[in-house]
Amino acid sequence: MPTPMEVYQLLPMTNCKKCGESTCMAFAVKLIRGEVGLEACTPLFEEDRYKDKLSKLQELFETVEGATETGLVIDTDKCTGCGNCVVACPVNVANDPHGTAVGRGPTNDRVILRVKDGVVVASNVHECRRFGKNRILCDLCIVTCPSGAIEFV
Amino acid sequence: MAGISRLIQAPEYEIKILIISDIFQSAESCRGRISREYQDLSAVVYLDKEDMKAWSIKDGMNVTLFNENGKIVVTGRSSKEEHRGIGLMPPSIYSMRLASFDETSGAIPLMVDARIRRGDGEVTGIRELCKKI
Amino acid sequence: MSTQVTATCPGCSCLCDDIEVVIEESEIREVGNACRKGASLFLNPDHPAYDLDAAIDEAIEILKNAKSPAIFGLDNTTIEAQRIAIKISEKLGCMIEDYSSIRYGDLLNFVVSSRIKTCTLDDVRDRADISIFWGSDAMSSQPRHLSRFSYFPRGEHKQKGWEFDRYAISIDIYRSPTAKVCREFLKVSPGQDPALMDEILGILSGKPPGSKELLKFSNEIKKADFGVIFAGSGLIHGLNRDMDKLIWFMEGLNEYGEFYLIPMVKGYNMRGFVEMMKRAQRQIEGSFLRALLDGGIDAALIVGADPMSDLPYSLSKKLLDIQTIVIDPRDTPTTEIADLVIHTGIAGVDNGGSAMRMDGVEFELVPCIKRDTPSDEAVLTRILEGL
Ligand code: SF4
Ligand code: SF4
Ligand code: SF4
Ligand code: SF4
Numbered sequence: 317m318p319t320p321m322e323v324y325q326l327l328p329m330t331n332c333k334k335c336g337e338s339t340c341m342a343f344a345v346k347l348i349r350g351e352v353g354l355e356a357c358t359p360l361f362e363e364d365r366y367k368d369k370l371s372k373l374q375e376l377f378e379t380v381e382g383a384t385e386t387g388l389v390i391d392t393d394k395c396t397g398c399g400n401c402v403v404a405c406p407v408n409v410a411n412d413p414h415g416t417a418v419g420r421g422p423t424n425d426r427v428i429l430r431v432k433d434g435v436v437v438a439s440n441v442h443e444c445r446r447f448g449k450n451r452i453l454c455d456l457c458i459v460t461c462p463s464g465a466i467e468f469v
Numbered sequence: 470m471a472g473i474s475r476l477i478q479a480p481e482y483e484i485k486i487l488i489i490s491d492i493f494q495s496a497e498s499c500r501g502r503i504s505r506e507y508q509d510l511s512a513v514v515y516l517d518k519e520d521m522k523a524w525s526i527k528d529g530m531n532v533t534l535f536n537e538n539g540k541i542v543v544t545g546r547s548s549k550e551e552h553r554g555i556g557l558m559p560p561s562i563y564s565m566r567l568a569s570f571d572e573t574s575g576a577i578p579l580m581v582d583a584r585i586r587r588g589d590g591e592v593t594g595i596r597e598l599c600k601k602i
Numbered sequence: 603m604s605t606q607v608t609a610t611c612p613g614c615s616c617l618c619d620d621i622e623v624v625i626e627e628s629e630i631r632e633v634g635n636a637c638r639k640g641a642s643l644f645l646n647p648d649h650p651a652y653d654l655d656a657a658i659d660e661a662i663e664i665l666k667n668a669k670s671p672a673i674f675g676l677d678n679t680t681i682e683a684q685r686i687a688i689k690i691s692e693k694l695g696c697m698i699e700d701y702s703s704i705r706y707g708d709l710l711n712f713v714v715s716s717r718i719k720t721c722t723l724d725d726v727r728d729r730a731d732i733s734i735f736w737g738s739d740a741m742s743s744q745p746r747h748l749s750r751f752s753y754f755p756r757g758e759h760k761q762k763g764w765e766f767d768r769y770a771i772s773i774d775i776y777r778s779p780t781a782k783v784c785r786e787f788l789k790v791s792p793g794q795d796p797a798l799m800d801e802i803l804g805i806l807s808g809k810p811p812g813s814k815e816l817l818k819f820s821n822e823i824k825k826a827d828f829g830v831i832f833a834g835s836g837l838i839h840g841l842n843r844d845m846d847k848l849i850w851f852m853e854g855l856n857e858y859g860e861f862y863l864i865p866m867v868k869g870y871n872m873r874g875f876v877e878m879m880k881r882a883q884r885q886i887e888g889s890f891l892r893a894l895l896d897g898g899i900d901a902a903l904i905v906g907a908d909p910m911s912d913l914p915y916s917l918s919k920k921l922l923d924i925q926t927i928v929i930d931p932r933d934t935p936t937t938e939i940a941d942l943v944i945h946t947g948i949a950g951v952d953n954g955g956s957a958m959r960m961d962g963v964e965f966e967l968v969p970c971i972k973r974d975t976p977s978d979e980a981v982l983t984r985i986l987e988g989l
Contacts, residue, residue, distance in 0.1 A: 338718030384792040396492045397637035398741060399749035400783060404764065409756065419727060419746075419755030432634055434496070434641030454763075460754060462741040462779035487776060488828040490742040499613065500646055502911055502934040503797040519682055550777050557776070562935045563912050576888055577704060577914060579839050580775075580792055599910060599938045601922050 318376050320344045326369045326376070328359050330411060342373035347377075348469065349387060363452045387446075387469045389437055395435040401457035407443050407449065429457060436465070479587035482524050486514070486534070486567060486581040491559040498520050502561070503595055511561035512541070512586075512592045515548035520556075526587055533589040536582060539566040541593045551558075556585065562598045604631065608624065609970045612678070612870045612950045613640035614744045615960035616723075616751075623970045625886065630951075630971060637745035648952070648973050649931070657944045661903070661927045662988035664942065665694060668901035668925060669812075673698040674890050675907025677869025679929075680955025683978035684871070684878045687905055690986050691884075699890040700875045701868070701912070705835045707843040709865050710876045712736040712960070718852060721830065721862040722961045723750070728757035731826035732769040737795070737836020738866040741779035744960070748783065752832065765822035772799070773961045774836055787794075788815055795840030796847050803854040826859045833865045867960050867970075869906075874958035894920045900927040905978060920962075929981055946978045953977035 323344035331341065335356040337343040346352040346399035352375055360366045399419075402408060408416040408427045415423035422430050428440050441447065446468060457466050494510040501507065514534060516526060526532060532545040532557075542566050548557060558564040567581045604626040610619040613636065622634035623644060633644040663672050673691050676684055677700045677805035686897070691698035704708045712718045733752040736745055740747035748754055752768045760767045772781035773788045773795075781787040790798050801812060801822060823829065831837075831852070848863075855861035867873055879885065893899045894917055901924055910918045911934060921939060926938040937943045946955040950967035952975050958964050 395638070396741070396745050396779075397639075397641060398745040399635070399637065400754055402750040403754040406763075409763070413756075419750035419757050421622060430634070431637065433632060433645065434636060434638035456577075460783055462783050489776070489778065490739055492638060492742045492745055492779075495743070496642045499639060499643045501932045502908060503938060504933075508698045529805065551628070552776055555776070562918075563920065565911060565913060566915050570891065570895070570914045570917050572892075572895070574843055575704065575891060576839065576843065577912070578708075595935060596938065601919060 318348060320348060323347055323373070323376070326373045327357060328363075328366055328369075330359070332359060388441055388444065389467045389469055390436050390438060391465045391467070392435040394463045395429045396463055396465075397434040397436065398462060399431050399436075400460040400462065402427070402431060403455050404456045404460040406445060406454065406456060407440075411443070431463050470493075479589075480524075480567055481582070481584045481586045482520075483554070484520075484534070484583055484585045485550070485554060486556050486558050486564060486583050488560050488564045488579050488581065489557055494561070494562070498561075508595050509544075511559055511595075512543040513546050513558070514543050514562050515546050515557040517550075517552050517555065518547050519551075520553060521545070521547055524585065524587065526585075530589060531590070531592060533586050534567060534583050535585060536567055541566050541598070543592055560573050562595060563593070566598060595600040603627075607970050609644070610779065610950050610965050611636050611643065612948060612957060612967060613642040613643050615638070615867045615870050615872065616744045616746055616956060617870060617959045617965045618746055618750065619965055620800055624847055624988070625971060628971055639651050639745060644951055644970075645878040646931075646948065646951070650957060651974065651977055652945065654976060654981075655941060658984045660942050661944065661985050664901055664925045664927055665690075665903065665985070665989060670893075670899055671696045671901040671903065672899045673903045673905065674700075674895060675905040676700045676911065677867070677872040678906035679704070679871060680947065680949045680953075680957055681874045681878060682955045683876050683905065683982050685882070686979060686982040686986055687903075688878060688882050688884060690903070690982065690989065693986065693989050697886075697888055697890060697893060698866055698879075698884075699886050700872060701907070702872050702876050703886060703889075705838070705868060705893065706833075706865060708845045709833060709836050709838060709848075710872070711866070712849070713863065714873075714876050714880055718823045718849060719862050720864055720961065721858070722741050722960065722963055723864070724963075725751075725828075725862075726757075726762070726830050727751045727755050727960065729759050729828045730757075730830050731768060732822055732829040733768065733781050734829065734831045735749070735772045735774070735790070735866075736831050736833055737774060737782065737838070737840055738832050738834025739772075739774065739778040739780045739836075740832065740866065741783065742834055743834075743868060744866060747832075748780070752830070753783070769826070771819060772821075777841075781950070786815060786819060788819065793840060793842065795837060795846065796842075799851040799854075801845060804853065806858060816868070823855065824858055829855065830862045830868050832860070833863055835853055835868075866962050872959040873960055873962055874956075874964075877958060877962065891917055894924075897923075899924055902927070904928045904930075904936060904940075905982070906930055908932075908934040908936045910939060929978055930976075944981050945975065946981055947973060949973035949977065953979070
C-alpha cells in the first residue's frame with residue numbers, strides 16, 4: 317500500500333486547500349484511508365501540468381480496486397479460510413452471539429466476515445469499527461490472520 | 470570425467486530439509502495427488518532469503534536436492550520466515566524421496582539432511598517418482 | 603431450484619459440523635464455513651464410472667491368493683469401514699495397521715486408555731485458559747481448530763473474548779503459521795523437548811527462569827485453571843517417542859491446575875481406528891513398515907491412504923514388488939502404482955458413515971449429494987463376503 321509520503325509527492329503540493337483539507341499531506345492521509353476521493357483535489361484535474369501525477373495516482377488507487385468502502389481488502393489467494401478473523405471480529409461477535417461468537421458459522425446476515433468456498437468474503441462493511449463517526453483503529457481481523465490475507469488501505 | 474562434470478556443475482551446499490504441512494498443498498491434495506497443480510505445490514523447497522543470496526538461487530529457479538536416498542529437482546522459492554540452512558518442504562512423494570526410515574524407532578523423520586545445488590533441468594515429474602529405479 | 607443442507611466435513615480431525623452446502627441440479631454449487639481444505643473436498647468432481655463388480659472380484663482373488671497379506675491406511679475412512687477392515691483382517695488372519703503408531707508412537711493408546719488425561723474440544727472452548735500447541739501446527743493441518751475451539755471463540759466460561767480470556771502458545775522447531783497467531787512462540791531445538799519440560803517444571807517449582815518467555819509462560823501456567831496441550835507429531839519426535847517423559851510432565855503440570863492433552867491427529871478418523879481396535883480387543887501386531895521392508899508381505903489392501911507419498915522411498919519402493927489394492931476417492935501416487943484401484947466416494951459428501959473427532963467425540967457424516975460412487979464400507983463389505 318502507498319505511504320502518505322508517496323501519495324503526497326504525487327499531489328500538487330501547493331496546500332491550496334481547495335479539497336477542504338488544510339494541507340496536501342492531510343489530504344494524502346485521508347485518501348489512503350479511503351475517506352476522500354481523488355476528485356476532491358480539483359487542481360489535479362484542471363491543470364495540465366499535473367497530468368502525469370494524476371495518471372500515476374489513478375494507477376496507484378486502481379490497484380486497490382476491490383477494496384470496500386472502509387478500505388478492507390482481502391487477498392483470497394492467501395486466505396486459508398481458517399475463520400480466525402470471522403470469530404475474532406467484534407462486530408461479528410456482537411451481531412451473531414450464537415454463531416460466529418462461539419466459533420461456528422454465522423447464523424444471520426449481519427456479520428461482516430464469513431467464509432465461502434474456502435475463503436473469506438466481506439459484507440456489511442459499513443459496520444466495521446474502522447468506519448463511521450465513532451471509528452477506532454480495530455485490527456483484530458488482521459492480527460488473527462495467519463497468512464496476512466487482510467489489509468486496510 | 471567425474472572431475473570435469475563436477476567442474477561444470479553448480480556448487481553444492483549442505484541443507485536440512487524440514488518437512489512441514491502446507492495448507493495450500495494439502496487442500497490441493499484433497500482433489501488428487503497426480504495433477505499439475507499438486508505437483509507445483511509439492512515439488513518446491515522454501516529457502517531462507519540469506520541462503521538464497523549466498524547460494525545464488527533466485528526465487529522460482531529450479532534446484533536439485535539429493536542425498537544417499539535419492540535426487541529430485543524442485544522449484545526453489547523464497548520463504549517469508551528466517552531459517553538459515555533449513556529448507557521447508559511439504560510432505561509428498563518429493564520430500565519422501567530424500568527421507569530415510571529410522572529402523573530403530575520406526576519413525577518417519579521430519580528433518581532430513583541433504584545437499585542442494587542450482588539448476589539441473591526440469592522439475593521431476595510425479596509419475597517419474599512412482600517408477601522403480 | 604437450489605437446496606441448502608448442513609454437512610460435516612471429513613477434511614481433518616476437527617470434523618466441522620456447520621458446513622452449509624448449496625446444491626443445484628444434484629451438484630454442489632457453494633460451500634459455506636468450510637476452510638480452504640474442507641471446501642476443496644466438497645467441490646471435488648465425481649469419478650468416471652467403472653466396473654465395480656469386476657474390481658471387487660479381482661480384489662478378492664488377490665487377497666485369497668496372497669500368502670501374507672496386510673491391511674494398511676484406514677485413518678481417512680469411516681468407523682463402519684474400519685470395523686469391516688478389522689473383520690477382514692481377522693478372517694485373513696493378517697496384520698492391520700494405520701498411521702497412529704508410525705506418527706505418534708504410543709500416544710493414541712495412552713490417550714484412549716486414559717493413561718494421559720484428555721478432554722473434549724467443547725471443554726476447551728468452554729473452559730480452557732491456556733492452549734499449548736506443542737509440535738503441532740493447527741493452522742496448516744486443522745485450519746479451524748483455533749477459531750472453533752482453542753483460541754478465538756467465546757465459550758460458556760469464556761465470555762470476555764480471547765484477548766482477555768485465553769493464552770495460546772506454540773512450541774515448535776520453527777515459526778509455523780500457528781506460532782504467528784499465538785500470543786507466544788517458544789522455539790525449541792530439535793530433540794530438546796525433554797530438556798524444555800524439565801526447565802518448565804523447574805521454574806514452576808521456583809528455579810530461576812532461563813528466559814523472559816519461559817517466565818511468562820510459567821506464570822500463565824500458574825494462573826490457569828484449565829490448560830490443554832495439543833500434541834503433534836513434532837512433540838513425539840522431539841521426545842524421541844519417550845511417553846514416560848510426557849506422562850511425567852503432564853503429572854507435573856497437574857499440580858498447578860487441570861491439564862489435559864489432545865492428540866492433533868492427521869487423518870480425519872485416526873482416533874476412530876484406535877478406538878475400534880480397542881473395542882475389537884485387537885492390538886497392532888508387528889509393524890507394517892517393518893514387514894514391508896523385510897519382504898514379509900506379498901499383498902496389501904490399502905484403504906484411504908497414500909503410502910507412496912507418506913513413506914520414505916526405501917519403504918514405498920517395496921510396494922512396487924507386491925500386489926496392491928487401493929481403495930481411495932483420489933488419484934494418488936499409490937493408485938498410480940497399484941495393481942487394482944477401487945475409487946470410492948467421500949464420506950460426508952457422497953456417502954454416509956460416522957467418524958471420531960480428534961477428541962473422541964463421534965459425528966455422523968451424512969451424504970449431501972447422491973452419486974453412484976460406492977462407499978469404502980460398501981466395497982469392504984463385499985470383499986469380506988467374498989472371502
Ligand atoms: S486541493 Fe489538492 S493541491 Fe490543494 S490542498 Fe488539497 S490536495 Fe493539495
Ligand atoms: S477491523 Fe475490526 S470490526 Fe472491522 S472487520 Fe476487522 S475485526 Fe471486524
Ligand atoms: S484469518 Fe486470514 S486466512 Fe483466516 S479466514 Fe480470515 S482472512 Fe482468511
Ligand atoms: S477445519 Fe478440518 S473439518 Fe473443519 S472445515 Fe477445515 S478441513 Fe474441514
